[in-house]
Amino acid sequence: MSKVNGGFAGKILRVDLSTGAIRCEDTVEKYGELLGGTGIGYQVLWDEVPPGTGALEPGNKIVFATGVLAGTGVPCNGRTAITTLFPTCWPRPLVGSGHMGGRFAAQLKYAGYDGIIIEGRADRPVWISIRDARVEIRDARHLWGSGIRRATLEISREMGNDSVVAAIGQAGENLVPMSVVMNSVSHSAGGIGAVMGSKNLKAIGVQGSGGVRIAGDKAEWERLIKFHLSILGGNNQHVVPSSPHPQSEYYNPGSRWVGMPGKRWGAADPPLEINGGLYDLNRIAFRSNSGAFFLGDGAWKYTVRGNGCTACPIRCHTILKVPAVSAKYGIREVAQNTCAGMVFGRSFFKNLPGGPQGETAIEACMVGMHLADDLGVWCNYGQLQRDLLKLYYEGTLKTKIGAEEYASISWDKYESGDPAFLLDILPRVAMRKGELGHALGLGTGGLLARWSIPEETWGKDRATNYWKFGHPKHHANEDDGQCGAIISTQYNRDPQCHSHTNFVRNGLPLAVQKKLAAEIWGSPDAVDAPGNYTPMNIHKAMRAKWSLVRKELHDSLGLCNWMGPWVASPLKERGYSGDDSLESKFFSLATGRQTSREELDLIGEKIFVLHRALTIRDMGDKEMRARHDLIPEWVYNDPAGTPVFTKGTIRMDREDMVRAMEMFYGVMGWDTGSGAPTAQAYARLGLRDVSRELESRNLVPEKK
């Protein structure tokens, strides 16, 4: 990569836990062409982790990597991608990445590192202390067995109050695949906990006093940041508020922009009334309240404030204070999280007194956050809870665990919707206690195999949300027709891609969305109204590609793909258009390396294709279409029998999906027969070496 003058911290830290060796590598020299984040992660796994390595074996590596824009004032940065062989990927571990926000990415950059590569296995529990240039492997025997909260506090006592600690809980220590690493109270990355546990690595503590240099003109940088702020919406870049607002032509009751004049942070001291226009850039932080969005208006009174990642004005983690839970469940009255982490507890129950937004539901969420975020249990985007519901209510569970164990579980509480049930079930998972705790902790794939349940049982039941490889869908056909379905086929876990869903859920009327779609993807037909899907067309394939490329780009720049891309905006005067070139403009200014949108997208594509190559190599199979890009049966059915391509169904058509995959492979320049990239596709992206390696394994499709 040509010379860069900013953005990068400059070094990648490599810590070998087997030998205790600590080394630094030059980021730009070694990994600059892949930016950072998942780009570095995939490259390290490609270069250094041989096919067939087990997820929990010392040969697996963990790459914590952030990106050029992390630690800067670019809105919605703050992300760390953690790449490793995923222990929940079934039937064999394949490459995957978990992503966490919080303060970790910024602190790591300030300490002077763009990433950390963890190798080997320590012979006893350790934690890694990073204080600028001083890096040490320290004894963690006294921390082993403790929850994330205690581990964090003890490490902070040693390092200082302003350090950030990414730690695993008991679940990770016990090698439970369904486990997380967590920093800053509630910012977790799923699937990583057990891999850290397998290396005897309890935590990484970071403290940094340095900075990130911005190569470009600082006035220009300031202008671009202010422009970006002006095109922000609420959480998930929903660009209209949830109810009519004096300054908005549009609204959407499904919008995560729920903050409005008249709402109040009821648990702030004194309570804080949201007044003034929410379009004012000094009011952006009041737009989002995940508590109110997920738990209903009743959560406003418990809201202390919004919280979130360093530099993000959209505070998607809501701090809630619910005094009643202290006495009732013996837990702290303050908790915070967002989205699936916030509703973790509630999602276990089929029924809750008062319904899904009642007081009991809120209490269940508080108990869930208290336990999951301390034990470090992962929900796999709600799959843990959905699996238990299906297993229990269909009677399967009773046949799979012993009568004594079955009788020891408080099913009465489960059925009646008593949050205290969580105090029973979650420690079982984290401690691998009993057959049920053990099985649930494996993740869906491991559980189905262990209990000899055919995968199709899950794959044909739409209520499971199950997709493939032990993982659920993530904004698939139910949100975005073929485009969403294609995206859910591409990864080895749920895809964690929001580029597409953030657009279709942005809250603008269909005509405006179609106008924007025509501008960005060449045709209004690139987007459909939800549940009113039309047959596949090339513009949808282009949008699927764009979505995946931007996802990898964000994961490699330290940006948040839960907020980006920013192609729509709340601004009437811009015709609600955002800016499709924002990422490249920031990248150019930060690094001083002038890079166009097309050039940066090409790097994003390269990173995505590297993930594909790694998957092909580790599967030892180039027949991706037949054996990787799978679509579960439920996608092709509709419970009411509604025909495809009529209004009111998310059902997809088999032949149309075949066409959809072919069109997608086509726009990617891949072989449409196998769904594997061709030698030319690799070469176009500067991945000739990768191609040669795969050719030697007969994993590149032949020229037709």
Place this chain on the structure above:
Amino acid sequence: MGTEGKEELIPRAAAAAGFETTISRRKFLILTACAVNGLAALSIRGAWGADAPVIIIENAKGLILADPTRCVGCRRCELACTEFNDGRSQPSLARIKVDRNINFGPGGLTSPVMGGAWGNGVFIQDTCKQCPHPVPCETACPEGAIKADPVTGARVVDAVVCVGCRLCRKACPWDMISFDEESQKATKCFLCHGSPKCVEACPSGAIAYVPWLDLTREVPPRVSVLTVVPAEKAQSCLECHISK
């Protein structure tokens, strides 16, 4: 100001120290004894000289006022401060400090009531008080590098004069002086010449630029300070603070 006589300085110093009425020199000395902290305890040497450094500077016209109930801990203020002023994203250099309180609050882990994200969920922003006389950082500077900005009255570090001794850092009871390891100069809140970047950047309206008020009496010190007054300045102190 250096050419003014000491008699004119007294009422100004009194005003700077927060006394609104015109008072006699003797009364001023008694009243300020408590505010001066360590200064009065220094040894008496010399008398007021025409070229002695003047340590009494006028009050700032404004300061940054923080509202912790609104703060969301995003650090956009810290980043705006250093990016837009220094071209670097470096919160350790920021002249507003929030991050150090985000985890556990200003009292840290030893506080009986844990604040911050791990405690009660409250974030406290630390801001420069633009102290009235005696201005601890200004007084401590042996080079006279800390001066009042002619427009805002902010106490600012003149980077040309600063020699990087860090005595100002040790003198600030609120630990608000930053040190740039790269340039080896101290830096502090200079109110961005009247339009503070941090205020503009705050997404929750949690900080405001307001007419100056004396926060030194409201906000408890964060650290214990080492009061070092250069000898030449001590002489100036004594001129007013010791009755003859």
Place this chain on the structure above:
Amino acid sequence: MEAEKGREAIRLMLANVVRDASRAGRLMGMEGLLESLKSRGATDVEGPDFPGIDALMDETLASYPEIEALESISGQTLYYVPALLSRTYASILDRKSSPVILMAEEVRRNSADYPRPLPLEIFEESPFDLKPDQIADSLKTMAETPEFQDITFVTTSVGGVYLFSSRFLDRHYAAFLAERADVGLALNP
């Protein structure tokens, strides 16, 4: 010349009154504008030279293109600045005097544009601020009045009631969208 200057000052004053009202979330009618002229003593509104508020507002609209007029459901003309008070919001404010029209028109617009059915409870919230009995009465009126026969509802699996206009949405699709909004999105965070 002098007279023209005076007229210009009055136009500016009227424009400012409309702007201030929009900023405060209010629409301005002729009566209110006349009142404000009186209270500010800008001109002798009773005098023989007063051209009439209608004529003055026509001139003001021509001079200040950011101001728009809307025909109120009451028949009068109301003025506002869409940049400060959106057209959507203005029409909601205007229709608040008739809950039936307010609900029907909002449901129709949502069904036509987004498209989507609207949850019934949204009408209890700001800026609609209807009381439950007003909502119930309006639904009854709509059911009994021919011009509102397109307004109908679906119920979701968790009991949510969603209104839609059959002119723009068919029942099956409305039911799908309501279920998605009420249940689907929550299960699909």
